[in-house]
Amino acid sequence: xxxxxxxxxxxxxxxxxxxxxxxxxxxxxxxxxxxxxxxxxxxxxxxxxxxxxxxxxxxxxxxxxxxxxxxxxxxxxxxxxxxxxxxxxxxxxxxxxxxxxxxxxxxxxxxxxxxxxxxxxxxxxxxxxxxxxxxxxxxxx
Amino acid sequence: xxxxxxxxxxxxxxxxxxxxxxxxxxxxxxxxxxxxxxxxxxxxxxxxxxxxxxxxxxxxxxxxxxxxxxxxxxxxxxxxxxxxxxxxxxxxxxxxxxxxxxxxxxxxxxxxxxxxxxxxxxxxxxxxxxxxxxxxxxxxx
DNA sequence: AGTATTCATTTCGTATACAAACTAATTTAA
DNA sequence: TTAAATTAGTTTGTATACGAAATGAATACT
Numbered sequence: 144x145x146x147x148x149x150x151x152x153x154x155x156x157x158x159x160x161x162x163x164x165x166x167x168x169x170x171x172x173x174x175x176x177x178x179x180x181x182x183x184x185x186x187x188x189x190x191x192x193x194x195x196x197x198x199x200x201x202x203x204x205x206x207x208x209x210x211x212x213x214x215x216x217x218x219x220x221x222x223x224x225x226x227x228x229x230x231x232x233x234x235x236x237x238x239x240x241x242x243x244x245x246x247x248x249x250x251x252x253x254x255x256x257x258x259x260x261x262x263x264x265x266x267x268x269x270x271x272x273x274x275x276x277x278x279x280x281x282x283x284x
Numbered sequence: 285x286x287x288x289x290x291x292x293x294x295x296x297x298x299x300x301x302x303x304x305x306x307x308x309x310x311x312x313x314x315x316x317x318x319x320x321x322x323x324x325x326x327x328x329x330x331x332x333x334x335x336x337x338x339x340x341x342x343x344x345x346x347x348x349x350x351x352x353x354x355x356x357x358x359x360x361x362x363x364x365x366x367x368x369x370x371x372x373x374x375x376x377x378x379x380x381x382x383x384x385x386x387x388x389x390x391x392x393x394x395x396x397x398x399x400x401x402x403x404x405x406x407x408x409x410x411x412x413x414x415x416x417x418x419x420x421x422x423x424x425x
Numbered sequence: 426a427g428t429a430t431t432c433a434t435t436t437c438g439t440a441t442a443c444a445a446a447c448t449a450a451t452t453t454a455a
Numbered sequence: 456t457t458a459a460a461t462t463a464g465t466t467t468g469t470a471t472a473c474g475a476a477a478t479g480a481a482t483a484c485t
Contacts, residue, residue: 149394151329151346155401155413156307156322158420161347163304164472165424166297171473180440181297188292199463205292206302211442213465218440235450235463253290260296266422272296275419279299281407282416283306305442312443321470340433352472354435359470376433376480 170259177252182207183219184252190225190241191249197236198227311400318393323348324360325393331366331382332390338377 151157170181179187189201196204202212216239219225223244230236264272292298311322320328330342337345343353357380360366364385371377405413 149398149401150333151326153417154397155404155417155420156304156311156397157326158417158424159300159304159307162420162423163297163300164347166300168473170297182441185292185298192291197463206305207441208443209464210444210466211440215441217465233451233463237464256295256297257290260290263296263423266425267419271419271422274415275423276294276296276299278408278412278416278419279296279303281412282303282404283299284407309443323471338433348471349473350434351436351474352470356471358435374433374481378434 166259166263169263170256173255173259174252177248177255178222179224179252182215183224184256186215186219186239187224187241187245187249187252190239195238195240197230197238199236201239307400307404310404311397314396314400315393318389318396319363320365320393323356324365325397327356327360327380328365328382328386328393331380336379336381338371338379340377342380 167181170184174180174184185205186201189204190196198209198212198216201207202209205212207215216225216227220227223242226240226242227237228240230238264275267275308322311325315321315325326346327342330345331337339350339353339357342348343350348356357366357368361368364383367381367383368378369381371379405416408416
């Protein structure tokens with residue numbers, strides 16, 4: 144049904160990769176001043192919404208592979224952003240808590256993220272922004 | 285101007301990351317049967333359009349960092365997909381040529397990619413597909 | 426010519442990503 | 456109640472990704 148040759152510039156996988164690459168790179172640069180990476184920041188965001196989540200909870204919400212998450216959490220703990228504590232009722236589970244180092248940083252980091260978002264979509268109208276988000280969500284199902 | 289707290293689920297960086305993750309994972313699975321990765325395939329595509337391009341040419345077209353490209357080309361050469369030959373006129377430049385191993389594979393790989401594209405966007409109408417591609421291109425500038 | 430600069434690519438270090446194998450703890454079932 | 460299956464998390468191995476430094480080659484400048 145769809146056998147014509149499509150150049151890679153028209154391939155949705157390529158377009159998503161490059162758009163993500165651009166967005167990620169932009170945010171990454173903004174975060175270097177804080178010593179954080181975009182994914183590390185994402186985990187802090189999740190913990191701001193609910194502190195003490197298990198590693199598995201976080202992975203499920205952020206759609207992060209366990210193997211990936213394990214390393215990210217290690218680096219966050221090494222940087223004293225979080226503390227890992229085994230759940231007293233089920234010692235398989237590790238609960239993640241924010242440290243005091245993170246206090247007061249939330250507004251600044253949110254502002255950076257909002258600016259990054261704005262810059263990435265600066266060429267789009269408000270309708271287009273809303274639509275793009277909707278389409279990306281539809282893709283993930 | 286944009287100081288309200290946005291949950292990460294509404295963050296364009298997050299949405300792009302997850303949509304890309306899904307698309308990439310889908311295509312990656314399809315390609316394992318061939319022993320290729322999505323990026324390796326992308327480079328073959330670029331060479332099908334024009335064989336003998338330099339590493340720099342390929343990097344520019346595919347928006348790939350030189351450091352990244354170097355490793356990918358090494359692995360492609362190790363798998364006998366490509367051959368690296370220094371340009372006779374400028375020995376700084378390395379030209380990349382497809383090997384005979386790739387012959388006849390193009391239609392199959394294109395079909396896999398088209399199927400991956402279709403599956404990723406299966407929930408979208410034709411108009412939405414066109415629009416999504418346009419918006420992603422707009423983001424890249 | 427000889428030196429400085431620029432250019433193409435590689436190397437190194439760090440950080441995602443994910444499959445697969447592994448450990449340890451809990452639950453299920455026989 | 457003990458063996459089997461499941462679950463949570465880590466480890467290992469491979470593949471992007473990219474900044475920064477290094478290498479080697481070509482060009483520019485004096």
